[in-house]
Amino acid sequence: MSEKDLWRLSATETAARTTAGDITAEAAAGAAIDRMEAVNPRLNAVVESLADEARARAQALDKARAGGGPCGPLHGVPVTIKVNVDQAGHATTNGVVALKDMIAPADAPIVENLHRAGAVVIGRTNTPEFSFRADTDNPLYGRTHNPWGDHISPGGSSGGGAAAVMAGIGALAHGNDIGGSLRFPAAANGAVTVKPGLGRVPAWNPSQKAERGMLAQSMSVQGLMAREARDLHLSMPTMIETDPRDPFHVPLPWRGAPSEGPVTVGFTKQTYEFDLHPEVSRALDAARDALVDAGYNVVEVEPPMLREAALDGYRALMGEGLVLMEADIRAHGSATIQAIFDEYYRQFPPFVGDELLRVMAKRSYYARQWSLFLDEYPLVITPFLPQPFFSPDRDTEGEEGVREVLGSALWSYSMNFLGLPAANVPARLAELTQGPQPINVQIVARRWREDLAVDAAIAIEDRIGRLCLPLWERMG
Template identity: 80%
Template sequence: MSDTSLWRLSAAETAARTTSGDITAEAAIGASIDRMEAVNPRLNAVVESLADEARARARALDKARASGAPCGPLHGVPVTIKINVDQTGHATSNGVTAFKDLIAPGDAPIVDNLHAAGAVVIGRTNTPEFSFRADTDNPLFGRTHNPWGDHISSGGSTGGGGAAVMAGIGALAHGNDIGGSLRFPSAANGAVTVKPGLGRVPAYNPSQTGERGILAQAMSVQGLITRSARDLHLSMPTAITPDPRDPFHIPLPWRGAPLEGPITVGFTKETYEFDLHPEVSLALDAARDALNDAGYNVVEIDPPLLRDAGMEGYRALMGEVLALMGPDIRAHGSDTVQAIFDEYFRQFAPYEGLELMQMMAKRTHYARVWSLFLEEYPLVIAPFLPQPFFAPDRDTEGAEGVREVLGSALWSYAMNFMGLPAACVPTRLADLPNGPQPINVQIIARRWREDLAVDACIAIEDRLGQMCDPLWAQMEKHGA
């Protein structure tokens, strides 16, 4: 492989080669920066290039290795960081013009952990205003485009990270997820992720002036997006490294105890009142068949209380958002995002007062029901969205637009409300009238068993391939 194509390497391949001395960190990072500079002008995925400091850090890593210093597990791996977490000396704008000069005085735990493992941050990626849309556009930096084409949204809120990693800008992309913000962009771009469960990855922004609401603390998690499922096993042990600034972090190892015998996997195509698209149905079939072929025991299930958990959970979150974020959205949000929030509040009528307290308490009921259910079915294959991923700005198109984008995502935000791990993996490339696009499915796991979900993603990927391969072939055909 030539130095100019080193950007194609997975995180695991990059770390192995930089650690062995087969290639230098400077070469790996240089190739990724060159790729960023070649494709990012069209995508607008990275909105702050850190090329100069990344090259300097790569040279320092090479010098340390040459002097005999041990290499971290992500030695020389290029990564991107989402602009809603703190990175020393850089703005944590969260896509909001009023926050463009909010310079971080220190690093968030996820940034510290990646640095300590030897990763190199090459840029910061785009997010919608307040990181609260499933599409990525904002008045400060503009729209992030999907590398598959402008017929598909790049997803959100980690749209910049999802587009970047699939286009070859870094092997890993940091993101976070309060209702689907790791999984939406993975589904949009054909990437792989696992939304960690509650308490798995430490979180804190040194720039913050107050604490987040209790539901935001319970539902929001930090994570990583990649194009190779195996890279999650490499990188997530770094992400979960404890940090005392998060007092509720759970310091468990990444790998849990092996399960005896073939793992039983629940399988469902249930989408409730939303129509299941034939391509999504085929993608679910592909995941089922791949896991059966890999030795899993896949059986049909009737998922308990999923719709109730999703809708009541999101209405509770909207109640907290209305009370705690509402003033900032009104003061600093664009007309576009204010209209979208107005529709959120119509479709997910916010619980307030006593009702909000009751629904926050009821969260434990749903989590308990699913905890018992997952004793019998340690993994569950389910839809992520009932339809192929939507077009850009779909959520600006009134009630029907918001219903398609977020209303139908019951399988997404229910997992946040219950704090369960949920992976998202592509299993089909659909040939649709507006152009090709990936279709992802969701794999839900027992609490604390993100590793089982990633194992299943690897089994699927081994049989169906990585979605970056047809994407890069398409991009090369069009001169990227």
């Protein structure tokens, strides 16, 4: 592989080669930056290039290694950071024009942890306004485009990161997820991710002026997207390092106890009132077959109270948002985001007052039912969306658009309300009339067992292959 093609390396391959001295961190960062400068003008995935400081950091890492200093687990790995998380000296805009000059005074825990591990941040990635949309567009930076083509939304809210990592701009992309914002863009672009469970990854923005609402605290998590599932085993232990600024972080190791015998996996194609598309059905079959071949015990199941938990959770989140976000959205949001929120409120009538308190209490009931269920089935393979990923701006198309984008995503936001880990991995590349399109499936795991979900994602990827390879051929 020539030096200019080093951007093709996975995070695992990059870290191994920079640590061994086969390549320099400067060469790895330079190749990723060159790739960014070549493909990002069309994608608009990275909205702030950090090329100069990335090169300087990579040079410093090389100098430290040459002097006998230790190498972190992500030594020289190029990464991107989403613009809704603090990175010292850079604006935490959250895709909002009014926040374009809000410069972060210090790094958020995840940025600190990545730096400590030796990662090199090459750019900051796009998000929709207020990071509360499953598509990525805003008046400040404009639209992010999916590298597979404009027939597919890049997803959101971490759409910039997913488009970047799949296009070869960095081996890892940071994102976050309050209702699906890691898994939507992973599914849209054919990336792999694991939404961590509640308390797994420390979170806090030094620039914030008030604490987030209790449901936002309970449902939102920080994570990474990659183009190779094994990179999550390399990188997620870095993400879960303790930070005292998050008082509710749970300091558990990444790897749990090994299983005795084959892991039992629940399998469902249940999409409730939404039609299951044949391509999604084929993707689920492919994921099931891959796990069976890998030695898993796969059993068809009927998961408990999924639809009820999903709708109660999202209506509760909308109730909290009505109190804590509504004023900012009306004051600083575009007409587009205001219209989308109005439609959200119509389709997910917010719980308020006593209702909100009662449904927040009922969250424990739902979580207990799932805890008992996952005691028998440590992993569950589920659809993510019932249909192939939607087109750009579908959520601006009134009731039917929002119903397809968010209303059908019961398997997504339910996992946030329950606080459970959920991986998302491509299991098929569908050839549809409008063009090729990744189809991802979801792997729900027991609490604290993100590692089991990643193991299963690796087994599926080993059978299906990495979708970055046909994508790069298509991109040229």
